[in-house]
Amino acid sequence: MQMTPQMGYDRAITVFSPDGRLFQVEYAREAVKRGTTAAGVKSKDGVVLLVDKRITSRLIEAESIEKIFQIDDHIGAATSGLVADARALVDRARVEAQINKVSYDEQVGVEVLAKKICDHKQSYTQYGGARPYGTALLIAGVDDSRPRLFETDPSGALLEYKATAIGAGRSSFMEIFETDYSDDMDMDAAIMLGMKALYRSTEGKLNAATLEVGLVTLEERQFRKLSEDEVETYVSRVREELKGTEEEKKDDSESQDETTE
Template sequence: MGDRYSFSLTTFSPSGKLVQIEYALAAVNKGVTSVGLKGTNGIVIATERKSHTPLLEDNSIEKVSTICRNVGMVYSGMGPDARILLDKARKSAQEYKRVYLEEPSVMIMVKEIASIMQEFTQSGGVRPFGVSLLIAGFDETGPSLYQVDPSGSYWAWKASAIGKNMINAKTFLEKRYSETMELEDAVHTAILTLKEGYEGTMVESGIEIGIAYLENTTTKEGDKIQQGRFKKLSEPEIKDYLANL
């Protein structure tokens, strides 16, 4: 009886569970730890970047990615699944901008990605995505941080963690997080959270960090405005943060 439900994507078990979702979450929990924190003036997302062999080029691994100008994401779980979602999200963001001549809000991107993930829980011949995502961005409502799970469920968070060291990371965040912290403090706290479960000495090439913030820009008409911006920190920038811990 158990096998019958285990191999059916669209059938609930007698206990009311979709076991394929549980298998997908198990894949997430085997992935490296990723964290996200919301500051008063920005968002930070960070993750470990580990290779299983010194022969691998470190810069070929990318876990923190830009979706559009003001939104980015990080994943824990299966990399190939995350790439599919990233490609779909980027395409959706470009379509939105072409129609409305502006960047999409964080919520619009979260709903789009969550809808894709939910669809794969009830379609025949496919399986749920084996990733959880932390999506960070800055729009007219301010900084936003969302977590999206394989079921398509999503929640807004002040701080969150996903991956194999999720429980310890969340415990650490509960002790260290403050709603009044600014972006600089949030970056330091994110690094310290990863460091709690990091194996070996943490170096700039061993982690990835992305931040969302307000950027001062000038329009074509010469007006000065502020717009949301997401960017990845370079290794020299990360090295500076590590030196100041």
């Protein structure tokens, strides 16, 4: 069997290819791209995380699939990629948060925790005998003065965003966020923006039973997940709003056609 040049560099995480790539890390990123879409949106008074769990069979109990996790009172995380890897990282993050509480008698900072998780992920790209984590995390929380939203990468890279998405639908979500995001959004508007992106990416097939929404506000400083009834309220609102917009566009298009004729 003839070996391709790439095969000599993708068998070990510690070997760079001649053009400076680590193929195992890139393969881990592909695992994230194949995962369900998770999104985070920062508002002036908090942060919201949204995930469509993408149920593939009506026999699956939707409650058994968890993609949004609480890490500390004021911090939550959403995942895309290998969920088992994400659970391991979430468990580690919870331990780090408790260590900080015991050591310093204060809640861990959102950025501090995100960097600790990224440092751990980076270590798995530097030593042989283990593979990188095949998951990306959105870490959302509130510090003393402002909400924070971080995206972590399988390589250990860390970026802070106002609004972002990970997973299969990232590109369509980012197009909507780039167009419609505003710095002075309140929490309700941030949730509606995330729901709007979910509606577009699923072509209108939103189901409250398969959506997870978690949020934390500066006022309450307590991360929580919305109940199915609360999610259904937002789903109904976004359906009505976007269907009305689509009908207006259709009417405008038909009137333009008539004018042209």
